[in-house]
Amino acid sequence: MLAWHVPYLGWTRLPAEVSEFEITHFFSLPAEERSAVLTRYRDSLRLGAALQIGFLKMCGRPLDAIQRVPTDLLKHLGEQRAVRGANYCHVTGAVHEATSHAV
Numbered sequence: 001m002l003a004w005h006v007p008y009l010g011w012t013r014l015p016a017e018v019s020e021f022e023i024t025h026f027f028s029l030p031a032e033e034r035s036a037v038l039t040r041y042r043d044s045l046r047l048g049a050a051l052q053i054g055f056l057k058m059c060g061r062p063l064d065a066i067q068r069v070p071t072d073l074l075k076h077l078g079e080q081r082a083v084r085g086a087n088y089c090h091v092t093g094a095v096h097e098a099t100s101h102a103v
Contacts, residue, residue: 022058023076028076
């Protein structure tokens with residue numbers, strides 16, 4: 001295991017900040033994962049499924065609770081085309097929009 005993989009191992013919550021490198025490495029879904037999200041989850045659940053998959057890759061554990069999802073991470077997940085249309089995530093009382101492209 002590479003040293004830069006270690007800092008988040010065992011975490012059950014998202015860190016307050018995630019770097020662009022970490023977003024790209026952990027939360028970019030290969031074609032097989034995007035296909036699984038599109039075929040196994042309804043539109044309303046796809047953003048959460050994509051987030052959970054990325055978190056599993058980053059921390060090796062399922063995401064336990066969400067208090068805040070960085071906007072850059074939401075945008076990245078939307079751009080992965082795993083989520084169709086505009087998707088909304090209620091985070092700390094505010095609504096963040098993750099835009100995506102229709103497949």
